[in-house]
Amino acid sequence: MGALSSAKRLSGETAAGWLADWWADAVLYRRLIGARIRAQMQYRVSFLLMTLVSMVVTGSDLLAILILFNYFGELAGWRAGEVALLYGLAMVAFGLSEMVAAGFDVFPRAIQQGEFDRVLLRPVGIFVQVLAADFQLRRLGRTAQGGLALALAMAWTPIVWSPLKVLYLLVVLVSGFVMFSALLVLGAVLCFWTVQSIEIINTVTYGGTEMASYPLPIYHDLLQRFFTFVVPLAFVSYFPALYLLERPELQRLPSWLPGATPLAAALLGLTAWLAWRVGVRHYQSTGS
Amino acid sequence: MPFVNRIADVIPERASRRSSRPLAKALPAGRERASLKGLVWSIVRAAARRNGARGRAMRVYIEVARRAFQQQLAYRTANLAGLATNAFWGALRSFLFLGLFQGREVAAGWDVHDAIDYVWLTQAMIMPVYFWNWWGIADTIRTGDVVSDLAKPFDYYAFWLSRDAGRAIYHTLFRWLPTMLLGVLLFSVRLPAEPGRWGWFFLSLTLAVWLSFGLRFLYNVAAFWLMDQRGVGALVSIAAIFLSGFLVPLNYFPNWAQDVVTWLPFAGMLQAPIEVLLGKLTGVALASALLLQAAWALILLAADRLLLALAVRKVIIQGG
Numbered sequence: 001m002g003a004l005s006s007a008k009r010l011s012g013e014t015a016a017g018w019l020a021d022w023w024a025d026a027v028l029y030r031r032l033i034g035a036r037i038r039a040q041m042q043y044r045v046s047f048l049l050m051t052l053v054s055m056v057v058t059g060s061d062l063l064a065i066l067i068l069f070n071y072f073g074e075l076a077g078w079r080a081g082e083v084a085l086l087y088g089l090a091m092v093a094f095g096l097s098e099m100v101a102a103g104f105d106v107f108p109r110a111i112q113q114g115e116f117d118r119v120l121l122r123p124v125g126i127f128v129q130v131l132a133a134d135f136q137l138r139r140l141g142r143t144a145q146g147g148l149a150l151a152l153a154m155a156w157t158p159i160v161w162s163p164l165k166v167l168y169l170l171v172v173l174v175s176g177f178v179m180f181s182a183l184l185v186l187g188a189v190l191c192f193w194t195v196q197s198i199e200i201i202n203t204v205t206y207g208g209t210e211m212a213s214y215p216l217p218i219y220h221d222l223l224q225r226f227f228t229f230v231v232p233l234a235f236v237s238y239f240p241a242l243y244l245l246e247r248p249e250l251q252r253l254p255s256w257l258p259g260a261t262p263l264a265a266a267l268l269g270l271t272a273w274l275a276w277r278v279g280v281r282h283y284q285s286t287g288s
Numbered sequence: 289m290p291f292v293n294r295i296a297d298v299i300p301e302r303a304s305r306r307s308s309r310p311l312a313k314a315l316p317a318g319r320e321r322a323s324l325k326g327l328v329w330s331i332v333r334a335a336a337r338r339n340g341a342r343g344r345a346m347r348v349y350i351e352v353a354r355r356a357f358q359q360q361l362a363y364r365t366a367n368l369a370g371l372a373t374n375a376f377w378g379a380l381r382s383f384l385f386l387g388l389f390q391g392r393e394v395a396a397g398w399d400v401h402d403a404i405d406y407v408w409l410t411q412a413m414i415m416p417v418y419f420w421n422w423w424g425i426a427d428t429i430r431t432g433d434v435v436s437d438l439a440k441p442f443d444y445y446a447f448w449l450s451r452d453a454g455r456a457i458y459h460t461l462f463r464w465l466p467t468m469l470l471g472v473l474l475f476s477v478r479l480p481a482e483p484g485r486w487g488w489f490f491l492s493l494t495l496a497v498w499l500s501f502g503l504r505f506l507y508n509v510a511a512f513w514l515m516d517q518r519g520v521g522a523l524v525s526i527a528a529i530f531l532s533g534f535l536v537p538l539n540y541f542p543n544w545a546q547d548v549v550t551w552l553p554f555a556g557m558l559q560a561p562i563e564v565l566l567g568k569l570t571g572v573a574l575a576s577a578l579l580l581q582a583a584w585a586l587i588l589l590a591a592d593r594l595l596l597a598l599a600v601r602k603v604i605i606q607g608g
Contacts, residue, residue, distance in 0.1 A: 046516065053519050057526045064535035071540040072388045072395065203373045210380050218387035223379070 025128040032132035040137055047138060054141025058095075062087060062149050065213065078215045081156025082245055084149045089237040090212035091146025093176025094205065098142060101181040103133030107188035117285050126280060130188070159244055168258075169244065175265035176236035180205060182265075182272035183231065189272070192279035204231055212237040217249070235264040348442055349450040356454030360462075367462055374411040374463070375470045381407040382475050396539040402566050403537070405478055408471030409562045410534050415459035416493065419500045419532060419557050420525035424448070425508035426517050438600065445592060449501060456497045485567055488574060492561040495581040499556050502588025503528065509592070512599040533559035553588065556581035 040047050065087060069080035078086075098105070107130060110116045119129045159165070187201025208231060216224055216238040227234045242250040243258035250258070360367075382404050389400035398406070425448060428434040438444055471477035480486065507524045511517040529535060531554035538549055538559045549555055560577045563569050569577050 046519075049519050053522045057522055060526050060530045060535065064530070067536045067541060068388065070542060072392075075384070075387045076390065200369065200372070203376050207373075207376050207380060210377070214384055214387070219380070219383045223383070 021125065025125040028124055029128050029132055032128075033135050036132070036135045037137055051138040051141050054138050055145055058091070058142040059145040059148070061091075061213075062145055076215050076218050079156075081153050082241065082247075083214060085153035085157060085241050085244065086215065086237040087213040088146050088149030088151075088153055089172060089176060089240060090209045090233075091149060092143050092173055093146075093236055094180045094209045095139060095141075095143030095146050096173075096177045097180035097184060099136060099139035100177075101131060101184045102136055102139070103130045104181075104184040104188040106134045108191045111191050114285060116283065120283075127276065157245060160246075165244060168240070172236070172240040172261050175261045178265040178269045179233065179236055180208075182268040183208070185272040185276055189275045189279040192283050208233040208236075215249075232264040232268060235261040345442065345446075349446055352447060352450040353454030353457070356451040357458045358454075360455055360458040370415065371463060371466055371470075374414065374467045375474070378408050378411040378467065378471055379474060381411070396537075397568065398537070398539065398566075401478060402568075404475050405471075405566055406537055406562055408468060408475065408477045409565065410558060412464040412467035412471070413493070413496070413558060413561070414534075415463040416456050417496050417500045417557055418452075418456070418459070418504070419528040419534070421521065422504045423508065423518070423521065424451075425505065426511040426521070429508070429511040435603065438603065445505070445589075445596060448505065449498075452497070452501045452504075460493070480565060480567060482567075485565065488578070489561055489565040492564045492578060492581060495578065495585055496557045496561050498585045499553055499581060499588060500528070502585060502592055503553065503557075505592045506588065506595060509595050509599050512602055528554050528557060531555065532557040533562070537562075551580070553584035556584055 062084070065083060066080060069075070069083065073079070075083065107116075110119070110130070110133065116130075119126055122129065153159075183201060183205050187205075190201065208227070211219065211223070211227055212233050216227065216234050219227075224234070239253075239258045240261055241247070242253070385403040385407060386400065389395065389403060393399060395403075425434070428437060437447070440447070468477065468479070472479065503524060507517060507521045510520055514520060531538075531549050531552055533555065538546060538555060541549060550559075556577075560569075560581055564574065564577065
C-alpha cells in the first residue's frame with residue numbers, strides 16, 4: 001500500500017501526474033475488488049444460491065415480456081426478438097453498472113453514518129474507494145440474463161452481422177454501462193446536499209431499464225424527449241437497436257444518431273464526474 | 289426501511305405521552321416507564337379495565353394496529369417519494385399497454401381501459417398488499433428481539449397480524465388512494481360508480497392483505513432454521529410478483545398456465561381484487577373468487593401457526 005499512496009500524491013497538476021493517479025486508483029480498485037470477491041467466495045454455496053436467485057428474479061422480467069408477446073404478437077411493429085434485443089442491451093449495461101458501481105448506490109448510508117469522513121482521511125483516491133465499497137459478484141445474475149435476452153434476440157431476428165456491427169455492439173454495451181454508472185454517481189451526489197437517501201435516482205435507473213426495454217415511440221413525447229436529451233437512456237438500447245436491426249424508423253431520424261451513443265455516455269459520465277467533485281468539495285460531515 | 293421491529297418502537301413512550309388518548313394516560317409514569325414489560329402490561333391492564341375480560345384481547349390488538357398505523361405516519365417523505373415512483377411506473381406501464389392495444393379492441397376479455405385501470409391498480413396495491421421483500425419478523429429473529437415478543441402476554445401471530453393491518457390501512461389511505469387519483473388525472477382511470485362493487489373490492493383487498501401476510505409470515509419464520517432466509521424470501525417474493533399478475537395480467541398467460549395460476553394463492557393477492565373492481569367477476573364467479581381467497585388465507589393461517597409452533601419448540605433462550 002505504501003507504494004500506492006506515494007505514487008498517488010506526487011501528482012500535482014501535470015498530465016503525467018494525473019495518469020499516475022489514475023493508474024494507482026486502478027491498481028487499488030483491483031485489489032479491493034479482489035478482496036471482496038475472495039470474501040464472497042468463502043461462502044460458496046450461499047454465493048451460488050444468491051446468484052441463482054438473482055438470475056431467477058431478474059429473469060422473470062424477460063419471461064413477462066415473452067408471455068406478453070406470446071399473446072399480443074407485436075408492439076408498435078416490434079416483435080418479441082426485437083424487444084428482447086432492447087431488453088438485453090439495457091440489462092447487460094445496467095447489470096454491469098449495478099455490480100461495479102454499487103458503492104454509489106449505498107452511498108447515503110456512508111454519509112449518514114459518517115463513514116465518508118474515514119474515506120476522506122485515507123491517502124488514496126476518494127472516488128475509487130466509494131466505487132469499491134459494495135462490489136457484489138452475485139449481481140452477475142442480471143447481466144447473465146441480459147446476455148440470455150441478447151442470445152434470444154440473435155436467434156429470433158435476422159440481424160446481418162458485420163465486423164462493424166460487432167464492434168458497435170461492444171461500444172454500446174460499454175456506453176450503457178457508463179451511463180447507468182453515471183446515474184448512480186449522480187444519485188449519490190444528491191446525498192451530499194440531502195443526506196437522506198433519495199429514491200428518485202432508483203426511479204430513473206430501474207424505471208430507465210423498463211423504459212429502455214420497449215421501443216421509444218410508444219411513450220408520450222415528453223418522456224421521449226426526457227430519455228433522449230435529459231437522461232439519454234434511449235441511446236443505450238433504442239437508437240442502437242434501430243441501427244443493428246436496420247429498422248425503417250431510422251430513415252425518419254438523423255442517420256448518425258445511433259453513432260452518438262458513446263458521445264451521450266461521455267457527456268453523462270463527465271457531468272457525473274464534475275458533479276461528484278463539486279459534491280465532495282461541498283461535503284459537510286453529519287458529525288455522527 | 290419503514291419497518292422498525294421492536295416493540296419499543298411500536299409503542300414508543302414519547303408518542304404515548306404526547307397522545308391524549310385515555311389509554312395513553314393509563315400508562316405508568318416513573319419506574320415502570322423505562323421497562324418494556326411494564327409498558328406492555330400496563331396496556332393490557334388498561335384494556336382490561338375498559339372492556340372487561342372479553343374485549344381485553346381485541347382491545348390490545350386494535351391498539352397495536354393503531355400504533356403501527358401511527359408509526360408509518362413518520363415516514364412522510366418516503367411515502368411521497370414512493371408515490372412518485374408508483375406514478376412514474378404507472379405511466380411507463382400505461383404506455384406499454386396503450387402500445388399493445390394499438391389496432392385491437394379487446395384482448396382476453398379486457399379492453400384498453402381495463403388494461404390501464406389494471407396498471408394503476410397494481411401500482412396502487414404494491415404497498416397495501418406488500419407482496420415482496422418483507423423482513424419484519426426475520427429481522428427480530430436475527431437480532432434476538434423475537435424472544436421478548438414471544439414472551440409478551442398476547443398471541444404472537446395475532447400481534448404481527450394486527451401490526452400488518454395497521455400498516456395496510458395506512459398504505460391504503462396514503463398510497464393506494466393518491467396513486468389511484470393520479471391515475472385518474474393522468475390516464476383517465478375509471479373508478480366504478482356502484483357502491484356494491486367497492487364493497488366487494490375492499491373485502492377482496494382485505495383478504496389479499498391477509499393472504500400476503502400469511503405468506504410473508506411463513507418465509508420470515510423460516511429464519512428460525514436458516515442462517516440467511518433472504519434467498520428463500522426473494523424466491524417467494526418473485527413468485528408472488530409473477531404469479532399474482534403484477535408483471536403480466538394472468539389472463540394473458542398461456543391457457544395451460546392460467547389453469548394452474550388462477551388456483552394458486554398468489555392470484556388472490558392482486559389479480560382477484562383487480563378483477564372485482566373492474567367488474568369482471570359477478571355472481572358465482574365473484575363468490576368463488578372471494579371464497580378461494582378466503583380458503584387460501586385459512587390454509588396459510590394454519591401453516592403459519594404450525595410453523596410457529598415448531599419454531600417456538602426450537603427456540604433456546606441463552607439469556608444475556
